[in-house]
Amino acid sequence: MPKMSRIGVPPVSAKARWERETLEPTLRKSPERPGPFSTISGRPIERLYTAEDVEARGGTASPAPPGNFPYVRGLHPTGYRGKLWTMRQFAGYGTPEETNQRYKDLIAAGGTGLSVAFDLPTLMGRDPDHPLSLGEVGKCGVSITSLADMERLFEGIPLSDITTSMTINSPAPMILAMYLVVAEKQGADWRAISGTLQNDILKEFIAQKEYIFPPRPSMRLITDVFAFCSAHVPRWNTISVSGYHIREAGSTAAQELAFTLRDGLEYVQYGVDAGLDVDDFVPRMSFFFNSHSDFFEEIAKYRAARKLWADAMRDRFGAKNPRSWQLRFHTQTAGVSLTAQQPYNNVVRTALQALAAVLGGTNSLHTNSLDEALALPTKESATIALRTQQIIAHESGVANVVDPLGGSYFVEALTRDMEREVLTYWDTIDRMGGMVAAIERGYPQREIAEASYQFQQAVERQERIIVGVNDFVQADEKPLEILYIDDTTADTQLARLADLRRTRDHHRVQQSLEALKTVAHGRGNTMEPLLDCVRAYATVGEICDALREVWGEYEEVPVI
Amino acid sequence: MSQKIRVVIAKPGLDGHDRGAKVIARALRDAGMEVIYTGLRQTPEQIVSAALQEDADVIGLSILSGAHMHICPRIIELLREKGLEDVQVVLGGIIPDQDVPKLNVMGITGIFIPGTPMQHIVDFIIAHARARL
Numbered sequence: 001m002p003k004m005s006r007i008g009v010p011p012v013s014a015k016a017r018w019e020r021e022t023l024e025p026t027l028r029k030s031p032e033r034p035g036p037f038s039t040i041s042g043r044p045i046e047r048l049y050t051a052e053d054v055e056a057r058g059g060t061a062s063p064a065p066p067g068n069f070p071y072v073r074g075l076h077p078t079g080y081r082g083k084l085w086t087m088r089q090f091a092g093y094g095t096p097e098e099t100n101q102r103y104k105d106l107i108a109a110g111g112t113g114l115s116v117a118f119d120l121p122t123l124m125g126r127d128p129d130h131p132l133s134l135g136e137v138g139k140c141g142v143s144i145t146s147l148a149d150m151e152r153l154f155e156g157i158p159l160s161d162i163t164t165s166m167t168i169n170s171p172a173p174m175i176l177a178m179y180l181v182v183a184e185k186q187g188a189d190w191r192a193i194s195g196t197l198q199n200d201i202l203k204e205f206i207a208q209k210e211y212i213f214p215p216r217p218s219m220r221l222i223t224d225v226f227a228f229c230s231a232h233v234p235r236w237n238t239i240s241v242s243g244y245h246i247r248e249a250g251s252t253a254a255q256e257l258a259f260t261l262r263d264g265l266e267y268v269q270y271g272v273d274a275g276l277d278v279d280d281f282v283p284r285m286s287f288f289f290n291s292h293s294d295f296f297e298e299i300a301k302y303r304a305a306r307k308l309w310a311d312a313m314r315d316r317f318g319a320k321n322p323r324s325w326q327l328r329f330h331t332q333t334a335g336v337s338l339t340a341q342q343p344y345n346n347v348v349r350t351a352l353q354a355l356a357a358v359l360g361g362t363n364s365l366h367t368n369s370l371d372e373a374l375a376l377p378t379k380e381s382a383t384i385a386l387r388t389q390q391i392i393a394h395e396s397g398v399a400n401v402v403d404p405l406g407g408s409y410f411v412e413a414l415t416r417d418m419e420r421e422v423l424t425y426w427d428t429i430d431r432m433g434g435m436v437a438a439i440e441r442g443y444p445q446r447e448i449a450e451a452s453y454q455f456q457q458a459v460e461r462q463e464r465i466i467v468g469v470n471d472f473v474q475a476d477e478k479p480l481e482i483l484y485i486d487d488t489t490a491d492t493q494l495a496r497l498a499d500l501r502r503t504r505d506h507h508r509v510q511q512s513l514e515a516l517k518t519v520a521h522g523r524g525n526t527m528e529p530l531l532d533c534v535r536a537y538a539t540v541g542e543i544c545d546a547l548r549e550v551w552g553e554y555e556e557v558p559v560i
Numbered sequence: 561m562s563q564k565i566r567v568v569i570a571k572p573g574l575d576g577h578d579r580g581a582k583v584i585a586r587a588l589r590d591a592g593m594e595v596i597y598t599g600l601r602q603t604p605e606q607i608v609s610a611a612l613q614e615d616a617d618v619i620g621l622s623i624l625s626g627a628h629m630h631i632c633p634r635i636i637e638l639l640r641e642k643g644l645e646d647v648q649v650v651l652g653g654i655i656p657d658q659d660v661p662k663l664n665v666m667g668i669t670g671i672f673i674p675g676t677p678m679q680h681i682v683d684f685i686i687a688h689a690r691a692r693l
Contacts, residue, residue, distance in 0.1 A: 120573070123574075132573065134573075134627065134630050135626070136626075139625055139626035139627060140575075209600055249577075250583075340674045341675050373673075373674045373675070374656065449582055452583060456587070456678065558597055558599040560582050560589075560597055
């Protein structure tokens with residue numbers, strides 16, 4: 001109830017008074033720029049935010065302190081004073097030996113975790129000799145055909161001393177099996193090793209499109225990994241539910257958050273339906289978000305993410321372990337925001353995006369290289385990207401204090417806006433019967449395609465300025481030296497594959513693939529037979545083909 | 561005569577990054593062209609056969625994975641075999657500078673890297689496809 005003044009009229013709010021007495025005379029003398037004043041996602045932004053604006057949204061300008069539910073201000077009471085975020089640079093190209101060398105360089109430069117980029121044939125479960133692999137071997141990442149390549153990839157890198165993130169989805173269980181066998185051969189204890197498997201198939205159907213099997217058997221592979229790891233590899237992060245690709249495909253910030261977290265809820269539901277206890281597997285789930293160019297919108301997104309997840313785990317799934325409530329996430333700066341034109345400007349874009357991720361409380365971070373829009377990074381550009389994080393961590397002073405933006409009227413109001421928009425999307429998806437059903441109807445795909453087209457239109461009309469692209473253009477640009485990947489990788493990998501097929505125990509390979517098919521037809525956990533296939537040096541393509549025989553392949557209806 | 565320009569937009573190879581292909585497909589359609597989007601993971605054979613069936617004036621390829629130097633020559637060769645030399649082939653994606661002259665020699669004259677204005681692509685296609693109509 002507003003307080004009534006003596007003459008019975010509600011008092012004018014402080015903001016309204018300021019608008020009348022201070023703002024209006026100013027606007028009469030000097031009007032504002034034409035705008036639009038809106039975020040990169042198209043969200044209108046007010047001129048000024050006050051405590052009234054936060055309250056009007058049902059939010060609070062003083063959320064619970066860090067380390068307390070619902071963790072808007074962060075998971076850890078000490079923020080980055082305890083431990084800095086992990087500087088985890090995604091890398092991989094060419095042969096396993098070339099990538100191995102890049103990892104050793106990154107470790108020597110102070111990188112604190114590895115992150116493997118696989119090439120498209122590996123990601124799609126195809127061997128280098130498949131017709132669709134033509135021209136793709138070793139191009140977008142490292143080529144891993146069998147356990148032998150995985151052994152080469154981690155040669156001289158003790159898996160007990162490093163954490164490894166592996167960006168792979170449809171063949172995630174096969175690659176995890178390879179990693180575990182390499183660890184076994186190095187003498188590392190499965191109970192002690194740690195790392196992250198992306199293993200997030202839903203966003204593949206939604207955005208990145210690296211799917212193999214239909215949604216339902218794909219979901220089974222994921223719950224098999226949950227169950228296997230909670231029993232045998234307890235420190236492994238079994239899934240990294242990813243918004244990165246959704247955002248890169250053109251979604252808004254709120255869509256990225258809504259679809260990603262809703263994907264997360266879908267995995268939890270499937271885990272529960274498979275008979276797992278929420279508090280047994282949810283603490284090993286992690287998330288992966290984009291950091292785009294709109295500074296405050298991104299910060300609000302991360303803060304809202306923690307609250308939404310904590311609420312949903314506690315109230316929707318009845319999780320009791322606080323670790324189930326705590327959303328941990330990796331961030332990568334927005335590749336899509338980087339330009340081929342005047343590429344050195346990309347260092348600045350990336351620095352701002354990285355700062356947003358840090359102020360939003362990211363647990364680990366990848367910063368893109370300035371040549372992202374041209375090629376895979378050179379060693380020099382990858383080093384500048386890592387140095388960007390080190391400058392934020394060690395020079396800017398932002399890591400001295402926990403959640404410095406907490407209580408900012410603008411950030412708190414935006415956090416609340418983000419939360420409300422996400423909840424509206426969740427309602428819609430729940431009404432469709434969940435995320436798998438929504439994907440089958442093409443709902444998130446259509447929402448993203450629409451947002452991406454709207455953004456492109458705004459760029460075309462110059463309502464959105466991209467420096468160096470649609471304004472401040474420079475005619476006389478000098479070309480940048482880029483990493484050029486030739487075809488020797490394909491030749492090497494093809495020769496190795498032929499050699500492997502000649503020298504391995506053919507009978508053992510066939511037997512292990514048959515055993516896998518039997519389990520796939522039934523209901524058992526696929527991880528054990530997958531480990532046997534890997535130990536027999538069956539290839540990624542052969543293992544995926546065996547499962548294609550059982551489950552078929554997914555084909556999407558394209559949405560424009 | 562106001563016959564619509566017919567464009568097949570295709571994603572060859574294993575790459576699933578289809579944001580660019582879809583945005584361009586829609587922009588060309590909004591510019592009054594007849595657009596057929598093939599969907600993902602098309603082989604060169606499938607793309608050329610789509611162009612034949614759809615009586616396409618233009619094939620627009622979107623390749624971000626680095627496989628263009630394998631895929632493009634194969635498509636050009638297949639078009640020649642089918643007597644479709646007059647179909648204009650344009651290419652969008654991540655294409656290193658050093659590959660551009662080789663692609664030009666092959667007959668791919670429209671090469672559009674990230675940041676190219678859509679209107680530029682529309683104008684290019686209109687200018688080069690009109691000759692056939």
